[in-house]
């Protein structure tokens with residue numbers, strides 16, 4: 265180890281140097297702090313023994329300079345002083361010294377301090393080396409991860425081209441040629457298998473691109489309400505097959521025009537809604553879009569998708585956002601899927617400056633929510649033209665679903681219309697609404713109530729005031 269010793273008394277300096285050399289230190293002896301500083305600038309020392317009172321630059325100033333320029337080098341500083349008041353010694357420690365000794369120097373105490381210093385410096389060097397090894401390992405792992413993601417992104421992209429050709433040819437076979445039943449079944453199997461393969465490839469490609477930061481998030485003008493509707497439309501067929509109702513509650517106070525990435529927002533919402541449909545057997549799925557904060561140019565929105573499905577155990581709330589993670593492997597057999605959808609969704613949302621989380625109760629349902637800051641797009645928007653002729657008119661809403669009634673009510677309020685809701689046709693007829701809010705201009709009625717057997721609605725429509 266290298267030791268720098270500073271004392272303006274040549275005798276003390278010589279004695280200290282001799283003593284340290286006997287202990288196998290490489291010693292540099294300096295008569296002033298200025299000289300010591302020049303040496304330190306050339307070679308950082310592991311151990312410094314400095315006299316406090318020196319002509320010119322003092323010991324304290326030297327200690328402070330060493331600490332400021334140390335740049336991560338391990339250095340143990342021992343100050344030797346004749347001043348031994350509590351304030352003097354505190355000042356030595358405050359300047360950055362590790363310890364002090366009062367004169368006359370007890371050489372055995374120096375030996376003890378050196379042993380302590382050796383141990384401390386050894387530990388610091390080990391720590392530093394471990395940190396460097398860790399940083400190097402992290403760098404190597406990041407390069408490997410990036411290479412893997414680039415490889416995946418390229419391979420999946422290349423695989424899609426021949427798969428698209430198979431999809432196209434098979435569609436031609438199915439829809440433009442005459443196939444017997446057996447051939448149709450085979451063709452349908454090809455169609456299903458290739459589509460799920462394409463779905464998987466698209467997910468892997470998206471995830472890999474997000475991993476290497478190649479998925480650009482654009483900022484273009486778009487209509488959020490339309491974007492939500494398009495996302496919901498992607499899941500409507502599956503929802504209808506399961507007889508599930510998809511309801512959208514778009515906060516009427518929200519802007520609709522924003523600057524953002526509609527394709528990615530649509531993808532995130534569609535992932536959540538399609539999952540909700542997949543994991544729900546009965547009931548409804550409610551997609552709610554609301555504002556939770558705003559600034560002059562930005563609105564902070566929250567999109568939540570709640571279902572009445574199988575639910576998720578609480579200890580899985582975080583894990584399901586990891587790649588290739590599903591709550592339970594048996595679910596994969598029952599519901600299919602890759603376990604990539606939520607990982608992609610979270611990366612997309614985070615790349616847009618938002619966050620996503622889930623709340624759920626087993627067998628009661630789940631609610632996935634994401635937040636998103638969006639820039640408002642300022643367009644001349646003449647609200648009065650939209651409302652023209654609607655304000656003040658009366659509407660009777662007949663619908664058995666209270667959530668749907670609520671959503672319709674929000675829109676009617678935004679249009680400044682009067683409205684009244686009834687749960688059924690019977691109630692609507694019994695109550696004779698004309699007396700309470702005046703003659704209705706419109707009746708909004710759930711299509712399911714217009715069955716051929718129930719002809720009451722004709723009675724309602726025949727009301728003279730409507």
Ligand code: ADP
Nearest residue numbers: 539540543575584590591601602603604605606
């Ligand atoms: P995938 O649906 O393709 O398996 P995801 O990443 O979209 O992958 O979802 C991961 C897992 O999270 C699903 O396999 C399922 O276990 C759970 N999950 C996601 N959404 C829901 C939901 N709405 N209800 C219940 N479980 C869900």
